[in-house]
Amino acid sequence: MNALNEYLDSRTDETIKTLDELVRIPTQVPPGENYEKIMNYMAQRLEDLDFQVEKLVMPRELFVKKNPRMAHLTGERVNLSAIKDAGKEKTLLINTHLDVVPADSNWSVPPFECTIKEGRIFGRGVADSKGGVAALLTVLSAMKELEIEQGYNLNIAMTTDEEMGPYSGLCYLADLGKLKADFFLSMDGDSDDITTASNGNADWQIDVLGKSYHSGSSFLGVNAIEKTIPVMNGLMELKKKIEKRRSKVPSSMAISQKTGIKTLMPVLNITLINGGVKQNIVPDRCTMKGDRRYIPEEKFEDVCKEMNDAIAMVREKHPDIDLKISCDDVYAPMLTDMNHPWIKEVKKMAEITAGKEIRLVGAQGSLDVAYAVRVTGLPACCFGTGRRTESNAHAGDENILIEDLVMYTKFLGKLICGANNLSE
Numbered sequence: 001m002n003a004l005n006e007y008l009d010s011r012t013d014e015t016i017k018t019l020d021e022l023v024r025i026p027t028q029v030p031p032g033e034n035y036e037k038i039m040n041y042m043a044q045r046l047e048d049l050d051f052q053v054e055k056l057v058m059p060r061e062l063f064v065k066k067n068p069r070m071a072h073l074t075g076e077r078v079n080l081s082a083i084k085d086a087g088k089e090k091t092l093l094i095n096t097h098l099d100v101v102p103a104d105s106n107w108s109v110p111p112f113e114c115t116i117k118e119g120r121i122f123g124r125g126v127a128d129s130k131g132g133v134a135a136l137l138t139v140l141s142a143m144k145e146l147e148i149e150q151g152y153n154l155n156i157a158m159t160t161d162e163e164m165g166p167y168s169g170l171c172y173l174a175d176l177g178k179l180k181a182d183f184f185l186s187m188d189g190d191s192d193d194i195t196t197a198s199n200g201n202a203d204w205q206i207d208v209l210g211k212s213y214h215s216g217s218s219f220l221g222v223n224a225i226e227k228t229i230p231v232m233n234g235l236m237e238l239k240k241k242i243e244k245r246r247s248k249v250p251s252s253m254a255i256s257q258k259t260g261i262k263t264l265m266p267v268l269n270i271t272l273i274n275g276g277v278k279q280n281i282v283p284d285r286c287t288m289k290g291d292r293r294y295i296p297e298e299k300f301e302d303v304c305k306e307m308n309d310a311i312a313m314v315r316e317k318h319p320d321i322d323l324k325i326s327c328d329d330v331y332a333p334m335l336t337d338m339n340h341p342w343i344k345e346v347k348k349m350a351e352i353t354a355g356k357e358i359r360l361v362g363a364q365g366s367l368d369v370a371y372a373v374r375v376t377g378l379p380a381c382c383f384g385t386g387r388r389t390e391s392n393a394h395a396g397d398e399n400i401l402i403e404d405l406v407m408y409t410k411f412l413g414k415l416i417c418g419a420n421n422l423s424e
């Protein structure tokens, strides 16, 4: 293990070179560019490391059916499954996504190449989530060169469309049965904490219906926008009630330090409203949309029932309001037992490498990893290379510390060759 650690120290330049090569293939979504190109690159690298590689393209019909709002996006949704059977008892699934969010104009360096400045590497995707991939390739090649045996069979899933969703490449691979393993590490996280849980996400829509009329005699029509006001008030009442609830799962350091909120909490948001055509026409429809993030202790069915009940109460008071309501499950919550031996193993390896305590926490947002966990039932957690408050993931000048990248490489090395005898 010491030999590997020393060796990894001497390979930092190689990791940065790999990361630069990955960043130079711009995989922005939307629309989802260069997926084929980046997966070809990964396939080549993993084949050279004796992996059995399979390219899996999500069929167009499935993509459109599961992502109806993204149906206009063309381009193949390419993913990769790479397996190396070492004759071990247990299999470790390692995943992250290779798509990135687009780069806007708030960059002081070119986004699609790596720039090194003051101990940091800048480039779109270095934190979310190409840094982990570069680290993984260095570890695997170091292990091959030093002839170090892996502690598990490896199943590496490189996927796309995570930044867009809801039905990403990882969801597709889960449904194809390509995520067979005993333990699951997602590299789509940050290095501040280990994420073992996440909120679920339900999307809702309410259409309030009216009757259009010349606005001069508006009393002869039914103004859908004005009828929406009591509905919004009803939702605000419900929001107050919902947001008092707390999960048992601790929230991330970034959130608890900033807000004092110590555990995951559910939220209800109105995020979109649309109605009316012209000043002088009484609007006949007002559409409201929003989302409801629910904690792992809540169930989707109850979340919907609660919404429906709240709206039913509004209509009892205002029987003249005509509306339709719908509620869709987008991502289930994730909740991995924090005492599971796999989670303890990841925590131990992360803490040994980082030389500090790393907490197990939940994410307020929702993850495609949760979908994979629901399908496979695997014990899973997310741990990555970036820092939540410093790395600017999804913003300009995304960056990681070189020191964190080296730390992550050593963490992966320990994890992959470590625990030969980890049993459930």
Ligand SMILES: [Zn+2]
Binding pocket: 097, 128, 129, 162, 188, 189
């Ligand atoms: Zn990500």
